[in-house]
Amino acid sequence: MLKTLCIAALLIAVTVSARAADELASLKETSPKLSAAGPLAFGPQGILFVGDAKQAAIFAIATGDKAGRSADAKLNVAGIGKKVAALLGTEPLDILINDLAVNPASGNAYLSVSRGRGPDAAAVIVRIDTAGKLSELSLKGAAYSKAALPNAPAPGGKGRSNKRRDSITDLAYVDGRVFVAGLSNEEFASKLRSIPFPFKSTGKGTSVEIFHGAHGRFETRSPIRTFATYKIGDDDHLLAAYTCTPLVKFPISKLVPGKKLKGTTIAELGNHNRPLDMVVYNKGGKDYILIANSSRGLMKVTTDKIGSIEGIEKRVKDTAGLTYEKIAGIEGVVQLDRFDANNALVIVKAKDGTQSLKTIALP
């Protein structure tokens, strides 16, 4: 029995290792040229996915940052905006921090940054190691591959008058697939794209238009602001946070090209709710969803009934569905990612505009 288990474990290890090697080996180009650095997500082997809205593409970049995680590391950098600006030779007013992602393998944090505030802003990835030291991720010589988003306009568009551009609101990597949520700056449609990784030269993945029920009778195409993946029973789901109907679940297996997919609203989290980021975690044997919210700081949502809850189909006064609690003592969270099993990493913005990177215990 033990022998069987060992062989099985070995086979799994070999398979995983071979797959990881495939994933790294699939990054055949070198020295990626980003035009915009938006949403970030980490895949296996220190591969960083970067959403580039200007090129309407997702880049998979080998960071070479694959290990070295320290169990008790905490990352706290006061004045992160000032420090990023100094590193890039400018002032805080001249930079934008677009997203934050933690490399689960090393614990290093990565920021996507615009250096400049106009259309010619440079796209930069900044790494912050667990000692709090900043450096620019050098893309010179870095291996990468790139997936063009489906339905993206051709380079240059149809003549100079083409001003269409796809915005990327969030992305995530799950088990060989990159999920990308976005909308265009012209036609209004909330699209969720699923792109197999390693990226292939042909087949750009699937694009599914998604809806959710709102107020009992309408199917709404509101864009997804942020999403996370979560296994309910044996099925992987996307938990998507919207502006007006915040939390909706979609079974990933139902993301079929060309089909309309209607999600189930599992929580209404109240008025003026503008979710920014979300992570799923386990504490005390129970799973929770932590949502960073522009006006409410952090919200901790229970998942107790996430599998069985009936979709909210009626107009609600304020909140309904899964219950949540507001986490006191932390305000102005503008970026959130999971740091490790027990901690989250956040960027908080003070009233004077100063931004700081903080490790906080998962509540």
Add this chain to the structure above:
Amino acid sequence: MSTKHSTPSWHRRPACGASRQRRRDAGATLVIGLALFFAALLPSGCFAASGPTIECSENAAPRYRIEIKPTNDDRSRRVVTVRGLSAKQLAKLKSAKWNTAQWNQLLSLRTGEATDLPAVTGEYTVQRDRLVFTPRYPLRKGLAYRVVFSPGAIPGAANADATPIVKRFSLPKPRASATTTVTHVYPSGDKLPENLLKFYLHFSAPMRQGDVYQYIKLLRADGSGEGNIVDLPFLELDEELWDNSGTRLTLLIDPGRIKRGLKPREDVGPSLEAGKSYTLRIDARWPDAKGNRLTKGFAKHFKVGPPDDVQPDPRRWKLASPPAAGSKSLVVEFPEPLDHAMLHRVLRVVNSEGKPLQGKITVDRGETRWQFKPAAAWAAGRYDLVIDTILEDRAGNSIGRAFDVDVFKSIERRVETKTVSRSFDVESPSPKRKRGKS
């Protein structure tokens, strides 16, 4: 190569406190004479290099000279150079396998005076007679920079604690001048549906991005005070919906604030309500990409009418065919205003072989008229106006589907194809009767 760098006497200046003034390099004889005089008096020196610099050093080894110079391939970019290193020192630096922290210890470019900020990222190279630091990104005009060079960090330095040489400089900041304007706001009409989905704001030059929503307000027109500002009417996305030129912003009304059905949302209410008047106000303090404010603010006043739940239907459009042998425009009129941006992108004219015609598109009359003027004269024959079914009206209803689908009603018309088309004929003008002399 000389190991000692001789500094021209006019580069020498008195000690730090007195050196904080810009050097006038068009030196008159008197100035040179004074400089020579001070140089003779002072045992150690600060060295002003060429370029727009202010330089200061204390107890500096006089042989090293820091300069801020334009790069060869781009005169607007600057590099930091250190001259005065011996051939031996340069050789050691060239063979050094240093990491960034080690290079920073020798030579670093920093912003401001704070000591807890990282050095500017860039590349170090050893050239024929100098050490060069090339900042990764162009330096910001008007920002104070500080170069710190520590001779003690040179491999094999006799005195590892040698006092660093510090040089401060800034590049001249261009004079602020407001030239950018709001050129158009679409929809251009002054009566808009209560379920309006978006505005397009057009600017004459690229704008600053990242904090746009603080400069855009929607006000109820029954007053102009703070109390009349509609609270959070727009969908404030992290990634703002700019075009690639940075001159057009798409401003979406928050779909959660668009009135639906018989009653608005019970929570915060809709952004726009029929029968009321509003003003979309753009603040003149919004800086353009160069940091200059707008020449003036912009206000769009409008009244709100009933919701628009009807999908655009190309079968109801009026087409006026042009005659052959000329390049008069094809004119298409819509019964309702359509999306200004998409009218420039999703309509095209194709000939009988399906080949798109090149030409110029004009949209006017409050986005109810579309004209196409071909680049070449029309040839007689049949053409198609091909329309992508994603084309929307002002409320986001597309040819393909309505914005919100009311599942209790079945009025929605679903068009599953990606395009629809309308044919039109271009005919040769009828021959005119000759007016002969009688």
